[in-house]
Every structure is written in C-alpha cells, then in structure tokens.
Amino acid sequence: MEKQFYDKELLYRGVLPIDGFWKEDGTISSAVFKTRPGEDGISVDRQADRSPKEALLFAISHLKGAMVTITVQDVHDCGAEVIASPIIGGEEKPNEFHSILVRNRESGKLTSGQSKHLSRVAHIVYRPE
C-alpha cells in the first residue's frame, strides 16, 4: 500500500448513533470530529489504492452507523494532519487502513475550528435505513 497520502484521497469516518449528529439544516455536527480522552486523534479509514466503492464497503463492514468522507486536502486546508496508524494486533480487529487526524505533529486533539471545518466539508456517503 502507498504510504504517502494524496490530496484527493478519501478518508472515512463512521457516525454513530445514526441520528445523533445530524443538524436541522442537514449537515453534521462538528462533534463527529471530536476526540475522547486518551485518543491519539480522530480515527478514520483511508482510501489508499482502493476504489471509493471498495473502500466504503470495507469501512461499513467494521464501522457501525452512517459514513461520511473528507479528503486529505480538506484536512490540510484547516492546518490539521493525517497520519497512517494501521492496527496490527491487540484487542482491536486488524485494519491496515486505519489512520488518525491530528491537530499537528505535536498535538493530537483537533481544535474546535478544525472540527467545524471538517464537519462543513464532510460528505455523507452512507446512511443505513
């Protein structure tokens, strides 16, 4: 798999509970892109060298809820970074596409402005009935 991220590469983030993050105007809340304590950054699946459909099918096979995408360019536009963080073993299911969004190389937690920016540019690509 290509290690470098490319600008148009899609990043997939699960949204659960399904009705928990939708705003009245149809967009999603920035809360989708906020971390929990102890989390290194916002977990996403990278598209890598797969087609969008293939990447989506993989993402919904292990992430519950709805699915939104942003691009690597979207992440850079707000000054944040995306870092490959494949899950190899341990308690979690292995996922070679796992990556994290961080504020910068020194700090994990996104700023409120970065979270808001990402929620504005996110596209809803899957929403189960």
Next chain:
Amino acid sequence: MEVLPTVSIATAPVVTVATFILSAVPAPTIASHAADNVTRDHVSWNYVCNDCYNAYTLAWENSIMYNNHKLLSNIQRLRGFGNFQDNWNGYGAAPFSKELLDISEHILMNLDHQPEVFPIAGGAIQFEYDRDDGAYLEFEIMDDLKAHCYAEFPNGIEEESDMEVGRINEVVNEFYGEAIL
C-alpha cells in the same frame, strides 16, 4: 416603505415567526400608519400600528411556544444520551455521567434561545447555534461547570474561550445581538 408581515404572519410556520422575532426586527412606528389606528408598545414604548402590534404580539407568543417546544425536545434528547453504553460511537466512547447530563439540562432550562444539542465522545455535551448570516456559536459543556466556547463570524473572525457555564445565556444573547440586562 417598510413591508410588514401583518397578513402572512398569522399563518406562517412557527419557525418562520420565531425567526422573525429573533432577528430583532424593530416594531413599526406610527410614521407609516394612520394616527387613529395606533397603540403603544409596552417594550419599546413607541407608537405602533394596531395591526402590526397584534401581529408582533402573536409572533412573540409563537416564539415562546417555539422555544418551549424546542426546550422539551432538547431535554428529551439529552436524557436519551443517558442510555448510551460503552463504545456508543463505535470508537470507544464512554457513557455520560449523570452529573453532566443534569448540568446540561439545567443550563438548557435557563437559556433564552434553545440550541441544537449533540453528544461528544470526550464526555461533554455540545450546544450549537447557527445565525441566518452564517455566524456559528458552540459550547462544549463539561461536568466541572466549565464550558469551552467557540464562535465563527461571516467576516472570518474566530473566537475561542473557556468560561463558567453560568455565562452561556449571556454569550448567546450577545451572539443574537440582544441587549444584556
């Protein structure tokens, strides 16, 4: 001449009426109306056309109804967060403390404008406000009675600060351009 919502406002959807009031449109004054068809507004103390005054009063009542409806809906939603179990977001989020939910509910009940309410995986509750001109305001409510406030304005300015939760209503009112008493 100012176009007044005297006819359409009675049948307009509640949200539209609330928006009309919340945008702080000043009540029309006597200047544009016949002098024998006026009353005195109890808030601004200006003379107001009777038809406009009635419409304005109706809009005000509807905005209160809208706010009450939104408050009930928010409280119901907030209490629903209390049912979230471990890993409720699929990324390992912990359940919410009852203390945080109680604090958030108390804040909601004391707000002049009801927000949209969302859960944060970090163990906080988020209130969001969107103004018609694109301005945005959010609060992250923590269980230590602190809130993190973030705002964006159409001119590109961003503001961020930490505050006591007791200041939230004041900040929201400032956001909507209303006088703080």
